[in-house]
Amino acid sequence: MNRPVRVAVVGLGYWGPNLARALEEVDNVHVTWLCDMRRETVDRVGRRHPGAARTTQVDDVLDDDGVDAVVVATPISTHYPLALAALSAGKHTFVEKPLTTSSRQAVALARLAAEQGLVLMPGHTFLYSPPVRAVKRLIEEGALGEIYFVSTSRVNLGIHQADVSVAWDLGPHDFSILRYWLGENPTWVTALTRSCVLPDVPDVAFVNAKFPSGSIAHVELSWLAPSKLRRTTVVGSRQMVVYDDTSNEPVRIFDSGVSLPDFGSYGEHRLSYRTGDIISPRIASDEPLVVEFTDFVAAIREGRKPVSHIDLGIDVVRVVEAVERSLADLGARTSVEADIELEAA
Amino acid sequence: MNRPVRVAVVGLGYWGPNLARALEEVDNVHVTWLCDMRRETVDRVGRRHPGAARTTQVDDVLDDDGVDAVVVATPISTHYPLALAALSAGKHTFVEKPLTTSSRQAVALARLAAEQGLVLMPGHTFLYSPPVRAVKRLIEEGALGEIYFVSTSRVNLGIHQADVSVAWDLGPHDFSILRYWLGENPTWVTALTRSCVLPDVPDVAFVNAKFPSGSIAHVELSWLAPSKLRRTTVVGSRQMVVYDDTSNEPVRIFDSGVSLPDFGSYGEHRLSYRTGDIISPRIASDEPLVVEFTDFVAAIREGRKPVSHIDLGIDVVRVVEAVERSLADLGARTSVEADIELEAA
């Protein structure tokens, strides 16, 4: 396929217009359709994309044989039916995170895509953010040693969606990053939340997660806080890293560690702490959305797996599901099982 | 009692000498004995306290009718027998935190003290720290409104004790502060830990706690981290507070909040965030240890309850016990019950 990849954007609310803009910045991509239920919205966004047709009917998009791929940026509850329709119409499909509201749906979509030979990609944009990739490289190179634990806080003053908890809204960011960095999904989680402002809309969540390798993680998610905070600490046996998305120095590497202790008398002893240099590596300023869509287009053209791949997307949904089950069970320990039934099928 | 209160300090390891020094700075207190199993230690510390007698035998202290009170600063596992002996000998007793290694023991000591009319006080020094008291005042005055949640990280590069987990070592600080601020103990906890450096010595713990009032809390405890961190966020319905023990501005009050949302179309809406001034109130620089012993002495002289009182100390032990039970049960939700059997007795 030497011609431009022709992409339709479906859903032009808060986030969709950003996706349309970023798509235009990718080489050899053409935004051919803009679609939203609200005529006014389509027209407003459409003015910035004179080359794109506008519609309020998604069928106009799906019936157009000239469309190669559909980008779905609608409310979460509509992800599944829209992605199903797009794949059924033979379109490569990009779905904003989270992929679906159940892993059963996510697995069904994945199967359909595989059967049709189509790319189905969940939009975990943070995996394309330069500091997240820098930490991934450090882990892969072994610079951090064994990963003992990860502690992360994501606090975002912003949108409340009446049908979605903070776990579904913010959780996929951290669960996708952990899946990417550690290369594994948690075995089980426990979660504690509260619906502080609106009844039955959890707006703060404390999630603990245990991984097969022995690593553990804590994830704090909140829509309520004195100030925006995005701080992740990765503690390894060799080095430690602090990743702070809001800082001018988003990755700081601490060449510190703990040595085996000198045992003293009376059962008391001090570990010997090694303190070394701190390095803030220069981090590229590539825009994650553009890198993400470049990867999506390459996956379409070359038939290869994107970094934000479908198994990762399914795993993220499984973690959020487990978090929600733990909440429903008042914080009980809850397995993050692969869906046995579907797997066995 | 107009004469000085005569105090013996038992245990002169890492912390005991600090206690002895602080006692000397309290009005109308006399340090009469210094006691440690190690002769060399007693002599070294003793040179700074020429007015105190020295011994390696705790019985010398307990047999001295001139001793009004005993301060116990020995390894945790010896707290119970030493406090039991001191109370049995008719001495007011101050025990470094945590009071004991089981709530059963703690309750037994409390009963003995009550029967004898003696003060038994656990050494929760943070309750006497000026920023912790400043936050307490804000809560009591209603400045924060309803307390939605508390999130706290305590990371201390330091002593490992072979017989004690990070939960027993650092946990009592945060659990005592939460008990003091909120005036209640958690109903249940879940805890996830790992023994990263030494086998079977948990050195990182993520604890979630649910309180009767509906407040929730997360407590992160660790001996491993890139840098010392002590940061507590208290989110209330009216204002929010950040308390950072390591900062030049240890208490920062955010006059921020969330208003009821404007509901938009399509089920999406934004909460209206109120942003106001930020205030760093001037915090006194009183030394917590001196204030704490002043309270201990006043409790002895006036027969009143100290701020760090025995019920609070028992409650703290109950939380750590529940944390340990949750760990043993692989992170399961665990009740922080009052000891039914003893209570009923």
Add this chain to the structure above:
Amino acid sequence: MNRPVRVAVVGLGYWGPNLARALEEVDNVHVTWLCDMRRETVDRVGRRHPGAARTTQVDDVLDDDGVDAVVVATPISTHYPLALAALSAGKHTFVEKPLTTSSRQAVALARLAAEQGLVLMPGHTFLYSPPVRAVKRLIEEGALGEIYFVSTSRVNLGIHQADVSVAWDLGPHDFSILRYWLGENPTWVTALTRSCVLPDVPDVAFVNAKFPSGSIAHVELSWLAPSKLRRTTVVGSRQMVVYDDTSNEPVRIFDSGVSLPDFGSYGEHRLSYRTGDIISPRIASDEPLVVEFTDFVAAIREGRKPVSHIDLGIDVVRVVEAVERSLADLGARTSVEADIELEAA
């Protein structure tokens, strides 16, 4: 004048397009012309302003009777001839800072504007920045007491212009802010600079300034630095303020001060320092450029003096002139005199 004010923007390089955009956001203003010597530039910027005519000839603008006001955003050396032509053509004129490259020219423009009854306004945008105004209010209310001194660092990694020193490029920001806050111009300055990168283009300047009231100031200007820095400290007899344009808390008020000393023996004594609360007041987020043009338009409609008024603009040019004379005289103390000859004329 009830109809919109019709404004032409002349000069569409780095800064001009921002001005055009901001003008469109002011009520009852119409951008009627866009002018730049470069056809390609006019066309590129013009696409965002479909209602504006485009030209590469400034005479097209000046000959149009429908134009009420001209905004000049060209290189500094052309400010004088363009403003002269605009005023001569009967247009109200806004000139980007610095007004001109000599106070003689600035005074000549001011006279012409006064004779013609036209508004001539220098573009000192920082005077419209919410934190700068907040500090102005604190000074006016007397909250700071007597202003002892101001120390400011402005470090901007950015544009070098081959015909302009850092003093002409960055200096007008700080000299206009000082003139606004203190209500007076320096009596004299001393300046030390260096041309580090390009020969004869000073890229770092240390300026000391003495004011009639007794206040003193230091202004550090630099295009070379490890990181962007904009930090101003205002020390008054009652309170102190730190203004940092790059911070989330751009104004911080320190309720601190110095009391008369307790004289001790041997000629040694300590001042008694008063330490109080620190307050970060909520600062509005109005865009300075929009507020500035709103003031420009109000000055035109109502015939009143804008906050960034012409006398202030002349004074700023006089300070930069004095700085340049001090440099030429190897850092000697140099008077910031009003231009006697012209004043007397």
Add this chain to the structure above:
Amino acid sequence: MNRPVRVAVVGLGYWGPNLARALEEVDNVHVTWLCDMRRETVDRVGRRHPGAARTTQVDDVLDDDGVDAVVVATPISTHYPLALAALSAGKHTFVEKPLTTSSRQAVALARLAAEQGLVLMPGHTFLYSPPVRAVKRLIEEGALGEIYFVSTSRVNLGIHQADVSVAWDLGPHDFSILRYWLGENPTWVTALTRSCVLPDVPDVAFVNAKFPSGSIAHVELSWLAPSKLRRTTVVGSRQMVVYDDTSNEPVRIFDSGVSLPDFGSYGEHRLSYRTGDIISPRIASDEPLVVEFTDFVAAIREGRKPVSHIDLGIDVVRVVEAVERSLADLGARTSVEADIELEAA
């Protein structure tokens, strides 16, 4: 000399007791005398040094043949007569900074010491501070390239001495560091100060300094400020360094620089800024005072020049003298000349 060096400390006010304590921590040094005019002071400090004799008469010290060296920590105005007497009595002499209140006196002392073959060392302790030495190494290794400029702020809320300006009190710190780092003394200075609190006691000073190599520096000194501040920026052609004595990361190296510009059209161009990693090297935690006295003792034993050597001490006095002359001349540019007369003699 294999026996301990026997040292007398003269002057036990604010700083002297620290010197006595640090001396005791140096190998093979014996504090033999403690001397202060105030009997009570001598006795109080003496209790911590049971091995030292006590006196209120400096002649007791000077007459004692067993004394090898005298450490002078008295008020500045007495430095000269005391050092003169000590050298005349054949003692090696350490004088707290500044060495004397005039360069004439400083040179006279230096000559006397040279004639007698004695060590005369000014106490510029910052030259022994690990971060200052780390920056010195970076400069010597050429890591920073050519030093374009240094900008430094030293703000200390503290002691006012009625007979001393902020330039004499705090200036020697920065002027000694600059002399050490750059290996040269300024050619000339300009200084602007104000006596804000006490009449005729300047408590804020802005000093600009020009060096023979072309480097320039700004030094801000103040006893009045919202908070303690010690921040020095060194901008070189290759790298830049920020040294902050109050930070946990006292030295930060910015691998940044400026490349020759790409010239654009219309005389406007942007420099190309190179942005690289930021490194906070691990800095040793040696106590400067102990390192300084170790150097003093080595100079005595081995007859070599200490790092804080006498020519540097004289140069520092010359800079402060020039600053004071500039002040007296209302901020005029003032040469930092070597004292021609004395040199010629």
